[in-house]
Amino acid sequence: MIPLLVCDDSAMARKQLIRALPPEWPVRISQATQGEEALAAIRQGLGQVVLLDLTMPVLDGYQVLARLRAEGLHSRVVVVSGDVQAEALRRVQELGALGFIRKPVATEELRATLIRLGLFHPPALPETAPPRAEPALRVNFRDALREVSNVAMGRAAALLARVLKVFVRLPIPNVNIFEVSELHMALLDAQRGERLSAVCQGFIGDAIAGEALLLFHDSETADIARLLDWQPQGERDTSEMLLDLASILIGACLSGIAEQIDVRFSQGHPQLLGQHASIEQLISLNQRRWKQTLAVEISYGLEGHAVHFDLLLLFTEDSLPRLTQKIHYLME
Structure with missing residues (x-):
């Protein structure tokens, strides 16, 4: 199982993103609500792959990417953000993000991006994946x-x-x-x-x-x-x-x-x-x-x-x- 960390301060965004994941992707999901929590989880080995928001309290996504580089942490990061400025994309790429997906996440775009980046390899033969346990997220x-x-x-x-x-x-x-x-x-x-x-x-x-x-x-x-x-x-x-x-x-x-x-x-x-x-x-x-x-x-x-x-x-x-x-x- 691949340790996957979903980091976003919005419970709704995390819920939408987790639901959009390929059902046959063998991941173990952890969550963080801001950058400091994300870094702590990554240091514990919970973020081999990270889906990272940019606009967050405490530490934003840019700061998380900079800290990952400074600490030599080798998570593979895909930014998922509502900030779709061309400069935002350039900056996260410069800081080491592998990819960028705009919110709200489209299921097919997420799947295609994960495949393109080599993070997800669909099985050669179609198979029925066991249902993934969806984290209980209360969204107000x-x-x-x-x-x-x-x-x-x-x-x-x-x-x-x-x-x-x-x-x-x-x-x-x-x-x-x-x-x-x-x-x-x-x-x-x-x-x-x-x-x-x-x-x-x-x-x-x-x-x-x-x-x-x-x-x-x-x-x-x-x-x-x-x-x-x-x-x-x-x-x-x-x-x-x-x-x-x-x-x-x-x-x-x-x-x-x-x-x-x-x-x-x-x-x-x-x-x-x-x-x-x-x-x-x-x-x-x-x-x-x-x-x-x-x-x-x-x-x-x-x-x-x-x-x-x-x-x-x-x-x-x-x-x-x-x-x-x-x-x-x-x-x-």
């Missing part, structure tokens, strides 16, 4: 939506990276159900004293509706313009630049979510809520429109630049039953 709604958002976030980042010609640092998305007043208090605390510009874009589809809110920090706008080789001649040009960027990020992220949960979102036109405003001014509208929201928070950062974008996907409380149903279907 929040974990599942975070993983769906993680995949969508990665696709949006890849598009942003091509437009700005930079490497985009990806966070672990935050998913919380807030009373809208609580969300506003959290935003006030995080953005206190900063002047912001914000773009809002509504979306609706299959009984799921909400708004995407993208916050730009005014102190970073000039750097964004330089990256775009844009020379705004006034507020109108700056507004156009922010609206264009918002269309890229919001559109790609919503498209990634919609594809995974099998819905089609109709999106409104992005609107500039305000420029050079306080967070209190920017968020007062939503407080009057609904009382509770499911909030997905994603903060993109640009490597080598003091620039980041805060994206909030705010689902109305009326959307929760249908969204929960869609997410639970993925979890089965």
Whole structure:
């Protein structure tokens, strides 16, 4: 039996990946939820082959690959990630990963990759493999939506990276159900004293509706313009630049979510809520429109630049039953 380690901070991602493994592959599966756990398992001989996520707490996948090389540990690593930037692929290859598979994992792609890399050798004659004992993994709604958002976030980042010609640092998305007043208090605390510009874009589809809110920090706008080789001649040009960027990020992220949960979102036109405003001014509208929201928070950062974008996907409380149903279907 081949010791196989599946390392991902998302229980849903681990469950999907384990289910996608070739049933006749003779492996003994261990799991890790972050990089330090993965390294400890590998040192114990539990990771001859490793399926490794990149965006994780404590130690991310890049750091795990670097530590494997530094410690002379000879695991054979295939990266399985939602970060599909071309630079991410180049970096993991440089650090010694044998292959790269994008999330969500397609069974046939995983099988073909394992065969191509010489990690799995199908039997010459078809045979009925004994059922593999599937680890008992409890996946809750929040974990599942975070993983769906993680995949969508990665696709949006890849598009942003091509437009700005930079490497985009990806966070672990935050998913919380807030009373809208609580969300506003959290935003006030995080953005206190900063002047912001914000773009809002509504979306609706299959009984799921909400708004995407993208916050730009005014102190970073000039750097964004330089990256775009844009020379705004006034507020109108700056507004156009922010609206264009918002269309890229919001559109790609919503498209990634919609594809995974099998819905089609109709999106409104992005609107500039305000420029050079306080967070209190920017968020007062939503407080009057609904009382509770499911909030997905994603903060993109640009490597080598003091620039980041805060994206909030705010689902109305009326959307929760249908969204929960869609997410639970993925979890089965």
